[in-house]
Amino acid sequence: MLRYTIRRLIAMIPTLIGVSVIVFLFVHLIPGDPATAMLRENAPAELAERIREELGLNKPLYVQYLVYMLGNDTVAQTEYALARLLGQVVEPPVIKNPYHGILRGDLGRSLVTKDTISSQLRQRFPATFELAMAAMLVATIIGVPAGIVSAIRRNSLIDTTSMFFSLVGVSMPIYWLGMMALMLFAVVLHWVPVGTRLGVDVNLRHVTNFYLLDSLITGNVAALGDALRHLVVPAVVLGTVPMAILARMTRSSMLEALNQDYIRTAHAKGLSERAVVLGHALKNALLPVVTVIGLQVGFLLSGAILTESIFSWPGIGRWVYESIIYRDYPVIQGVTLIIALIFVVVNLIVDLSYAVIDPRIWYQ
């Protein structure tokens, strides 16, 4: 298991390098030149030149990539050392805007707010994480039982209804569902507040930026209730698609398990229906379900872009949306990189968790 884990971690390196190259080249996909794209149409040419200079866009592509990965300070120091080694007389480099490279955790700065992307990320990531976890929770506690019941009562009214709704669920644009839910629950019924994570009149000391956790730590019951009221509708909306997929997946996996010989044996030896379904079938049907739960992380992260923009949820999804509007390319670049990284790591964890759940799988 340990050897397999290490091998998989090593195999991840080329993928991550590839991801970084794609994210790096992203800026070079911009038609014309990122510097001109960032400016308004009638901006003076010197300004574009200065941006180009500042972003290092006038250097060769491979140098730009090295700077992106290692930082301009490292690259400049290395260039200086190399020149000295070759016996050239050069001035030591002066770095005006130090950038440390993504390998050292520096994602650069936002063009709009001038904040470092990492510090913004620390604030916004908890919001998205909280929303995604709540969505996954909703999806699992409704989707999995719905799938189990559908499989046991195959072709019954419950089965047809829940399968119909799960098909509708995957066919719906979630931002549309979000808007409809917002209109119904916030505008018409006034049951829940509209947008953001917390009411303006609620005081909460931010410890971790996970509001539910913060309100628990500080024992702030009022804030906990308010945060939950803000969370519930966005979480259900974001959870709809995973819920539908989970219900379908659990159903087909359960049906397959229920058709196995050992289920007939279990029935034959007189076990109760409950023991057969929960103890024998469900245990074996869970493996593909766990995979699906893991694979939904990618969906949750990109679905967050749409859900968060509807509900003004201050997470990374809304941040991507805002930076698209303001053409804040470093932010789009940085967040895309982080999301891809999370996605790759989660997929690895899902793979490794097979061995824990299913003793038949033994990684060499």
Place this chain on the structure above:
Amino acid sequence: MVALREFSMAVSAETLTGFVPRRQASLWGDAWLRLRRSSNARVGMAIMLTFVLIGIFIPLVMPYNPRTDSDLLNRLKPPAQGRLFGTDDQGRDLFRRVLHGANISLRVGLLSVTLALVTGSIIGLTAGFLGGLTDNVAMRFMDIMLAFPATLLAIGIVAARGPGLNNTMLAIGVVQIPVYARIARSATLSIKEQDYMLAARCIGVGTLRRIFRHVLPNSLSPIIVQGTLSIATAILEAAALGFLGLGAQPPTPEWGAMLADGYKYLTIGAWWVLLFPGVAIMLTVLGFNLLGDGLRDALDPRLRHD
């Protein structure tokens, strides 16, 4: 002697009757029969046909110029007689715009899926057939693309290339390429080991001909199933990009862009501006999903003669 002859005739007659083959249905004929028997697939087919017919014929019989269409005296009117779906903030008839949206979604669905299907299948077939370094390099590259959530990658491509319908189609097509490459490759790997492939090689059939005349037709069914499901995804993602302001630009009657327009009027309770374009997206996507599911069941050889 006579007895023996009679016996042998009896045997052959019985052998014959015993072995008279039932009318042998081809894979496709068989699949078609089972597709027609599934009620889900029938509903899916009906929705798909309606959508395709609207998409093709509405622009012909009901020409529409979104640039000149506005009636400011009738802004945001709820549905009533004569305006089935109500009007939007420019006083435009939503019924007409939703119908015209079908053409745009149809184009996005077909073009982006064609791009992904053709490119992906060629990559997958070649990688699977040639194996070795080609396979490794191509599939590692596909893995890297799959390291991004699809919608995010599409958003990234369009954000960089600039908003618009063409870039939307390009982005949605590109992000789907790895899916087809993987399907085509795994089908190719299993077909490659078949005896008829060895036979073809023995009689001197060239590589390209073996790929396109033998491997491709035999790997088509999973690709077709995926193609149908991908049209659903493509329509959904194009609408999402349109909603984010990255896809088709106003005043184009694209469903996602129409939803983005209507979003502004959510708080004043103008539900019709949001409801109808959303339902249009949902129904169309549902149709392709139902059909794709039905096709998968119909083409699955394990389910044959059930």
